[in-house]
Amino acid sequence: MKRGYDFAIAGGGVIGASIAFHLAELSDASVALFDRGEVCGGGTGRSCAVIRSHYSVASNTRLTLRSLEVFRDFREALGEDGVACGFVNSGYLILAGPGSFADRLADNLARQRELGADTSPIGRAEARELHPWLELEDVAAIGWEPASGYADPVATTLGYVTAAQRRGVAVFEHTPVERLCLAPDGGTSANRVTGVTTPGGTVEAGCVVSAVGPWTRGLYAESGLSDDAVEALRLQVSRHVVLTFGGSSEYGPEIPIVKDLTVNNKMYFRPADGGVVLVGTGDFGDPLEDPDRMTATAPRDLVSLQRTQIGARMPAFEGARLTDSWVGPYDITPDWNPVLGPAPDLPGLYLAYGFSGHGFKLAPAIGRCVAQSLLGETPDVDLAPYRPERFRKEALLLGAYGVGSIS
Template sequence: MRTGYDFVIAGGGVVGASVAFHLAELSDASVALFDRGEVCSGGTGRSCAIIRSHYSVASNTALTLRSLDVFRDFREALGEEDVKCGFVNSGYLILSGPGAFADRLADNLARQRALGADTTPIGRAEARELHAWLELGDVAAIGWEPASGYADPVATTLGYVTAARRRGVAVFENTPVERLRLASNGGPSAGHVIGVTTPDGVVEAECVVSAVGPWTRGLYADSGLSDDAVEALHLQVSRHVVLTFGCASLYGPELPVVKDLTVDNKMYFRPADGGDVLAGTGDFGDPLEDPDRMTAAAPGDLVSLQQAQIGARMPAFQGARLTDSWVGPYDITPDWNPVLGPAPGQPGLYLAYGFSGHGFKMAPAIGRCVAQSLLGEAPDVDLEPYRPERFEEEALLLGAYGAGSIS
């Protein structure tokens, strides 16, 4: 193994892979990408991979609009003919009941259109034309994004890794970054991150990008950083459960993704393989101390709740059978938005964590913007709102719909 690179990236999920690709695409820098297992074996591989631009935080919309362009023409964006992302342009419906959420939805659709999003309010009749399975009697406001949809998270990540390798990025699978390597000479550079330690030895770097998401606290602690530094991450991890249900009819892949704000857990659902429906939640989930100790079982009460909610929204699924379930970790910040920027007090370290359920859909644009920032260029979208210091500054990125992954 080479002993030094300009950039070392810890984490082979979609964000780390996108950063690696864009660093190689935009520069001649030497880049290495490390993953503790196979690439995309962490949170990305369990993503539901929904792609939408509906956000109430303006910078989120800007990032997702640029990312949507990439998903819609993935081969062209990566300059590779044999990569794929599995994008399905099914469209995206967002439903609200009467009251404050309906007003917020209407206001937000107008703000999104001003930012260039292809989104519009529609009525119940038009929504039923788009998705005939839906029961909409309790719905007061509906938003529609015709350009959105869902994709394949594994294929997308492997596409970025393939393109990165062809541009000279060294990719090390089953090679965890065990610790950050810190300068310890007691001089002005004390605490400066100068590389990483792996099972195969020390790798020096001009800059380390930490893109390990839910494992960020563990990396800090294992590197000997103080408890105060760990707490200053403002990072919580939760366990999210995804369920798939089947009914007597096949649920076609062309049906729109649906976000349902009428229910407390802000349920979403989209087509799954085999004619089933995939359902998840936009709430916090179950607190998780260690993402490596995550039980796989789906709680019976959640299964019953989601089954009832899906059945109420789509009568064909009343009494539907559970066909599959899986769990994945969310890395959540106080405002449910990512941290992107140089690590306070740790020169040489760049942080990318806390995606709070947004990471996949933003990853193409985030990878490019982070790479531009690392190379001293002005990023396509200003990443200053995502700076790590915003929590101490009380400059949180708060969405219109309250805490949750819809922000």
């Protein structure tokens, strides 16, 4: 292992991998990527990998539109013949019940079209043609995105890592960043980050990128930063449960994804391997103190609730059998949007955390935009709305649908 790099990236999930690739693609900088286990072994590997442009925060839509272009032609975007992301162009339906959500959905679809999104309002009859399994009598408004879909999160991340390595990025698996190296900044009492400490020793870096998501608070604490600095991250971690159900017939891979805003937990569902339906939630989930101590068991009441809700929305799944379940951590900020930018009061550190359940779909564009920012270039999409200081200034990026991963 070299003892110095221009950039050291902590975290080998899809965000860290995308940043590493784009730094190498856009420059001759030396880059090292560190992961505590195997790359994609954290939250990314448990992602449901839904890709849609439906957001009510304009900068999110801009990022996802650029990311969608990458997912739809992954090999071309990375310049590598041997990579794949497993993108399935299933399309995406979003359902709202009567009242304010229906109005917000209609307004938001119009705003998205102004930003270039291929999305439109449709009626129940057209929605049933697209997805004949659906019961829609309680639905007042429906949005449709024909270009959206889902992908394979592990294949996507490994694609970025492979392409990054071929461009000279050094990738260190099973090499956790244990601490940030801190030194006085220009003789003042303030600190700057000068590198990272790993089990193999200290690695100096011109800039450290923290892309460890749910482990960000732990990295700050282990580095000896104050409790106030840890709390200023405004980061909470929660446990999210994903379930798969088998119905009376096989659920085909190109059936559209559905986001259901008529239920309190903002349920979503999509096809999964084996002809089953994958079901998740867009709510907070279960509070989690330590992402390394995450109970894997799916609560019975959640299984019962999701079975009931999926059966009501698709009668073919009434009384469906549970076929699998898994859990993953969400790193959540107060406005359910990521933090991207230099760490306040800690020069030498760039923060990328708080993706709140939608990091995967943003990752291609965020990786490029962060790399451009780090290299002193103007990013394709302005990242200023995601600056860490927004929490101090109460400049939150609040979505139209309230808190949750649909912002």
